[in-house]
Amino acid sequence: MKILVTGSQGQLGRELAEMLPERGHKVAAFSHQELDIADPEAVEKALDVHAPDIVVNAAAYTNVDGCETETELAYRVNALGPRNLAQLCECQGSELLHVSTNYVFDGSSERPYEPFDLPNPISAYGRTKLAGEEYVMRLCRRWYVVRSAGVYGEGHNFVRTMLRVAKERDTLKVKEDEYITPTYARDLAGGIADIIENGLYGLYHVTNSGSCSWYEFARDIFTLAGVEVEVLPIPTSEYPLPAARPANGVLSNIGSPTLRHWREALEDYLRREGALERG
Numbered sequence: 001m002k003i004l005v006t007g008s009q010g011q012l013g014r015e016l017a018e019m020l021p022e023r024g025h026k027v028a029a030f031s032h033q034e035l036d037i038a039d040p041e042a043v044e045k046a047l048d049v050h051a052p053d054i055v056v057n058a059a060a061y062t063n064v065d066g067c068e069t070e071t072e073l074a075y076r077v078n079a080l081g082p083r084n085l086a087q088l089c090e091c092q093g094s095e096l097l098h099v100s101t102n103y104v105f106d107g108s109s110e111r112p113y114e115p116f117d118l119p120n121p122i123s124a125y126g127r128t129k130l131a132g133e134e135y136v137m138r139l140c141r142r143w144y145v146v147r148s149a150g151v152y153g154e155g156h157n158f159v160r161t162m163l164r165v166a167k168e169r170d171t172l173k174v175k176e177d178e179y180i181t182p183t184y185a186r187d188l189a190g191g192i193a194d195i196i197e198n199g200l201y202g203l204y205h206v207t208n209s210g211s212c213s214w215y216e217f218a219r220d221i222f223t224l225a226g227v228e229v230e231v232l233p234i235p236t237s238e239y240p241l242p243a244a245r246p247a248n249g250v251l252s253n254i255g256s257p258t259l260r261h262w263r264e265a266l267e268d269y270l271r272r273e274g275a276l277e278r279g
């Protein structure tokens with residue numbers, strides 16, 4: 001397939017740009033500087049020139065707390081960006097795969113969120129991402145929406161932050177009442193490749209398997225990396241942030257490709273980063 005990837009310098013975009021050619025696809029990968037998805041004329045030009053079979057949108061404004069104050073920018077990138085892609089993909093005859101988030105849910109459920117559960121975002125980031133999903137679903141016929149959670153790869157992420165901060169302090173406090181499934185961007189890219197190769201349109205939840213609190217995630221990062229630091233579990237109320245996060249951010253992968261357990265993926269990631277204790 002001829003695939004156009006947006007946001008190619010992001011955590012997911014990098015993995016897609018590397019993996020899709022390995023799987024035999026012809027890829028045109030665009031960084032933010034090369035293609036601003038919020039600019040409809042630029043999107044139209046890129047689609048005209050490359051005439052892709054499918055666009056994979058890995059571009060987003062992902063600063064969750066920043067979205068609370070930079071709401072207009074968040075809406076332009078997270079909602080109007082996918083709107084532009086959806087409308088122009090429809091005109092061009094291209095399919096669209098759009099990536100979204102577990103933050104479209106409010107986190108009050110007692111069980112993992114199914115793709116057919118009703119979203120109810122509790123942050124500006126979640127609201128703008130949900131608006132983006134809705135544009136995609138309404139404006140083009142051949143769409144895939146892939147929600148993920150707790151993504152880490154080549155970029156700013158929780159794993160790198162923990163390893164950096166542990167060098168500066170002996171004790172760290174990490175939230176124990178917020179649950180996610182940490183998801184390695186490389187595994188997510190593989191799940192996305194499976195989906196577009198299968199060609200069954202619709203809504204997917206793609207994360208690594210299993211779940212944990214941020215506290216358990218931090219503890220496992222340090223155990224695998226052989227870092228000696230005291231990790232103290234705290235409630236969210238002790239670490240207030242501008243944006244609210246869902247207490248339960250775990251997605252059910254029903255009907256979606258099954259990825260390996262998050263702990264196995266984390267070990268692989270740390271090995272690639274040169275941070276695994278046993279090499």
Ligand SMILES: NC(=O)c1ccc[n+]([C@@H]2O[C@H](COP(=O)([O-])OP(=O)(O)OC[C@H]3O[C@@H](n4cnc5c(N)ncnc54)[C@H](OP(=O)(O)O)[C@@H]3O)[C@@H](O)[C@H]2O)c1
Nearest residue numbers: 007009010011012032036037059060062101148149150151
């Ligand atoms: N990270 C997570 O924990 C997480 C969790 C669930 C879902 N997701 C979703 O997964 C997808 C990929 O996330 P990620 O972790 O790879 O994010 P990321 O590392 O922040 O990458 C996003 C990329 O989009 C680019 N971008 C921002 N505005 C753009 C615009 N107007 N036009 C084109 N590109 C633009 C950014 O470039 P600049 O940096 O130069 O602005 C960046 O390279 C997103 O849809 C995100 O909502 C992420």
